Amino acid sequence: MMIQKTATSSLSLGRLKKVALLGLAISGLGLTAASQAQAQDTEVPGNIQWTIPFGVGGGTDVWARFFSPWLSEALPGEPTIMIDNVPGGGSINGANLFAVRAKSDGSNWLGTSASTQYPAMLDDPRVRYDYSDWTPILATPTGGVVYAQPDLGESADTALDALLEQPVKLAAQTPTGVELPVLIALDMLGADVQAVFGMRSRGEGRLAFERGEADIDFQTSSAYLSNVEPLVKAGKAVPLFSLGVLNDAGKIVRDPAFPELPTFNEVYKARHGEAPSGKAYEAFRKFFASGYALQKLIMVPKETPQALVDTYRQAARDFVHTEAFKKAAAAQLGPYTPVIGDVVQRHLDDAMSIDDATRDWLAEWLQSEHGAKI
Numbered sequence: 001m002m003i004q005k006t007a008t009s010s011l012s013l014g015r016l017k018k019v020a021l022l023g024l025a026i027s028g029l030g031l032t033a034a035s036q037a038q039a040q041d042t043e044v045p046g047n048i049q050w051t052i053p054f055g056v057g058g059g060t061d062v063w064a065r066f067f068s069p070w071l072s073e074a075l076p077g078e079p080t081i082m083i084d085n086v087p088g089g090g091s092i093n094g095a096n097l098f099a100v101r102a103k104s105d106g107s108n109w110l111g112t113s114a115s116t117q118y119p120a121m122l123d124d125p126r127v128r129y130d131y132s133d134w135t136p137i138l139a140t141p142t143g144g145v146v147y148a149q150p151d152l153g154e155s156a157d158t159a160l161d162a163l164l165e166q167p168v169k170l171a172a173q174t175p176t177g178v179e180l181p182v183l184i185a186l187d188m189l190g191a192d193v194q195a196v197f198g199m200r201s202r203g204e205g206r207l208a209f210e211r212g213e214a215d216i217d218f219q220t221s222s223a224y225l226s227n228v229e230p231l232v233k234a235g236k237a238v239p240l241f242s243l244g245v246l247n248d249a250g251k252i253v254r255d256p257a258f259p260e261l262p263t264f265n266e267v268y269k270a271r272h273g274e275a276p277s278g279k280a281y282e283a284f285r286k287f288f289a290s291g292y293a294l295q296k297l298i299m300v301p302k303e304t305p306q307a308l309v310d311t312y313r314q315a316a317r318d319f320v321h322t323e324a325f326k327k328a329a330a331a332q333l334g335p336y337t338p339v340i341g342d343v344v345q346r347h348l349d350d351a352m353s354i355d356d357a358t359r360d361w362l363a364e365w366l367q368s369e370h371g372a373k374i
Contacts, residue, residue: 042311045107048081050298052111053094055087060113063140063296066332070325074315081109091116092126099129104303106312110134112299114178114291121290121354122176122362122374131352134299136344137312141246141336142295143221143255146182146264147228147239152215159238160189160267167192168215171208173199175372181243181288182218185264187369188280189271191216195370203227210236220292221257221334241267245336246293248343250350252285256335279361286358289351294344313341 050068054060061083068081086094095116102108119127152168153159170186172179172195179195186193193216199205202219206227209217217237219228231237244252244263252265264284268276276284300309319325320338339347354362366372 042076042305042307044075044077044079044308044311045105046077046079048079048107048109049084050081050109050111051084051086051094051098051102053086053088053091053098053116054113056085058087060091060111060296061085063332064111066329067138067298070319071312071315074318075311089126090119092119092124096126096128099133102301104301104305106300106304106308108301109137110299112297114295117290117294117352118176118180118287121286121352123359124374131299131348133302135302135304135309136294136348137298137300137309137340138316139294139298139339139344139347140296140333141293141339142334143245143257143292143336144182144218144243145221145224145228145239145258145261146186146216146218146241147224147232147237148216149209149212149214150235150238153238156238156240156262160240160271163216164190167194169193169213170195170216170218171199171205171214172197173202173205175366175370176374178202178220178291179218181284181291183370184280184284184287184365185243185268186216187365188268188276188284189264197370216240221255221336225257225334243288243292246289246347248339250289250347252288279358280365282358283354283362283365286351286354289347294339294347294351297344297348316340 050064052061052064064083068083072078072081086097088094089096091113095110095112098108098110102110117131120129120131148159148163148168150159152162168191170179170183170193172183174197175183175195183193183195196208196214199208202223205214206217206219206223208214210231217228228237228239232239239258239261241264242255242258242261244265245255247253252263254263255261262270265276298312300312316338317340320340363374366374
């Protein structure tokens with residue numbers, strides 16, 4: 001188990017805590033002065049074990065170690081947050097263990113990712129956890145961009161025209177991983193995607209694209225900004241569309257990291273004359289929401305006292321909108337603001353609830369299009 005006593009960040013939150021205790025309103029938070037004061041007065045465990053169901057140094061581990069000092073300093077008593085790495089099964093092992101062992105006294109947190117959400121949504125028989133048994137504290141979103149080889153066309157429109165007229169290759173990891181909503185989106189547009197699975201990472205898929213072995217590729221926001229934008233500037237890649245982000249009302253809107261790029265929804269409507277709908281779009285929307293809009297989550301057992309849940313959420317609110325946090329988070333999170341509290345709960349409840357008809361469509365589509373069984 002990796003234990004980390006969180007370091008004190010350069011941001012002093014004392015004044016913010018006093019403001020909360022005085023009951024001053026915080027715009028848009030939907031909390032009363034009384035509930036803010038109650039959150040500050042709640043006794044927080046001195047030691048919090050934060051289970052990360054991935055290995056040390058992975059994306060979710062780095063994410064948790066970034067957030068832990070901010071959360072520790074913002075919480076009453078500045079508790080020690082201990083990162084407990086429990087890798088295995090693509091995060092299933094650690095999540096299973098948390099489901100049966102976690103205490104509901106506020107001393108146990110779980111960090112989840114798309115790799116944890118997707119197996120639960122797909123009824124993976126290895127899964128022994130249920131998201132309805134957990135309460136979300138905070139979620140961090142991300143986005144992603146689909147792009148093409150410039151020999152398909154110099155602009156997004158001409159490249160899309162070309163890829164809809166011929167089979168195109170995409171180097172991918174697995175049909176039920178982070179590429180799933182992208183594969184559904186491309187299929188809805190009418191693309192004949194010949195996915196080559198088995199890549200060990202999205203970075204390996206990008207390298208296949210750079211070598212000319214793939215016609216199209218997809219990267220999440222951070223990888224796109226650091227590794228693909230230079231290709232675009234050099235004329236070696238043409239961005240087609242972004243997946244977008246969810247606003248508080250649950251509507252897919254343009255990604256703040258790529259405001260000039262249309263979303264998949266916009267591209268579909270422009271080409272088909274109507275907004276996307278049906279079982280295919282329902283599957284896209286669900287997996288986009290759980291894998292991107294809610295890519296990483298802090299969860300606690302459902303039985304955790306509401307006063308503690310409110311305290312944890314308020315601690316996050318105390319720093320996420322500060323300039324110091326935004327500056328520190330720029331490299332880690334990109335231009336995305338963490339989502340906290342009831343908004344996360346609404347999005348999560350919607351994303352994780354797949355009806356039988358949608359799941360049946362998805363199972364048939366994966367089998368017929370990509371030879372994958374769920």
